[in-house]
Amino acid sequence: MEYMTPEELAVERQQVELVFGLTGGELETDPWYGWYRDGKLLYWYEQAPEWSVDSAYDLPRGIERDDASNVRTVVVDCLFGAPPAPSGWRIVETYLNSGETECWCHPGPSYPRHDDGTYGPTVRAADPDCPLCDGDGIVYLGDGWCELVCVREQPELGTRSHGTLRTSDLLSAFAGILLDCGGSGTTTDAAARRIIDTDGATLERYASLFPGSSCDLLGEFDEQLTSLAPLYCYWGHIEGDGADFGFWVDHEQIRDDIAQGYLDTESGPNEWIDINDHGNATLYIGAREVWSVV
Numbered sequence: 001m002e003y004m005t006p007e008e009l010a011v012e013r014q015q016v017e018l019v020f021g022l023t024g025g026e027l028e029t030d031p032w033y034g035w036y037r038d039g040k041l042l043y044w045y046e047q048a049p050e051w052s053v054d055s056a057y058d059l060p061r062g063i064e065r066d067d068a069s070n071v072r073t074v075v076v077d078c079l080f081g082a083p084p085a086p087s088g089w090r091i092v093e094t095y096l097n098s099g100e101t102e103c104w105c106h107p108g109p110s111y112p113r114h115d116d117g118t119y120g121p122t123v124r125a126a127d128p129d130c131p132l133c134d135g136d137g138i139v140y141l142g143d144g145w146c147e148l149v150c151v152r153e154q155p156e157l158g159t160r161s162h163g164t165l166r167t168s169d170l171l172s173a174f175a176g177i178l179l180d181c182g183g184s185g186t187t188t189d190a191a192a193r194r195i196i197d198t199d200g201a202t203l204e205r206y207a208s209l210f211p212g213s214s215c216d217l218l219g220e221f222d223e224q225l226t227s228l229a230p231l232y233c234y235w236g237h238i239e240g241d242g243a244d245f246g247f248w249v250d251h252e253q254i255r256d257d258i259a260q261g262y263l264d265t266e267s268g269p270n271e272w273i274d275i276n277d278h279g280n281a282t283l284y285i286g287a288r289e290v291w292s293v294v
């Protein structure tokens with residue numbers, strides 16, 4: 001990306017807001033870190049565009065377009081091709097934009113009383129000093145600007161970090177897992193990036209000098225990973241091995257919900273689970289498979 005001054009970036013952000021109709025403060029102020037590892041995306045917002053419809057997407061596990069933690073829209077210049085999806089996310093729809101719109105310094109025709117006593121439309125001039133349109137009255141971002149609707153991929157089940165309980169090891173492991181899973185969309189992502197950019201010896205020193213704050217940070221990663229666990233699964237250590245961290249099936253919750261009638265064991269339109277004689281289990285929502293374990 002070419003270098004832009006903070007002033008130019010501020011102008012571009014306002015242009016993006018105008019051209020894409022995002023003037024209600026929808027755009028996030030923090031960049032989306034983790035877009036192909038070292039890139040960062042400046043313009044994005046939670047959910048899919050308001051005018052789009054659910055049926056346009058192939059959304060996994062019952063996710064809907066207004067699911068704020070699992071659906072995001074990126075606004076980006078795709079003139080030379082769309083960027084690849086970031087780790088943990090999948091692009092499900094691309095909407096090309098005309099890239100231009102009327103500027104707000106140019107409010108369109110008004111109906112003033114003319115000197116001769118008649119009334120009629122007069123096009124009001126654009127502001128010649130307007131930084132958004134350079135006095136043209138038309139904001140032009142460029143060709144190729146798109147909205148990319150992205151959906152979080154479901155984390156794979158199974159072990160992710162094994163055999164260590166040292167805080168410094170867990171910090172870097174959890175940080176890496178969080179970013180691989182597409183991040184949380186909170187400030188915790190920036191902390192995770194700092195951790196994976198830090199070498200092992202420095203992390204170890206940090207953990208021994210500041211045990212309290214390193215445990216707090218580990219707790220933050222843990223909390224965000226918990227929120228990413230698939231349906232009827234949990235993040236944490238597996239039963240019987242306190243040093244084996246990953247995403248695991250929550251058999252207890254499944255048993256409880258079957259017993260209370262919240263989870264069906266025969267196919268239907270909602271969530272249901274198929275457990276065979278060998279103990280293999282597959283969770284579905286309607287006809288869609290959510291996960292399967294042996």
Ligand SMILES: [Zn+2]
Pocket residue numbers: 103104105106126127130131132133134135136137138
């Ligand atoms: Zn203008």
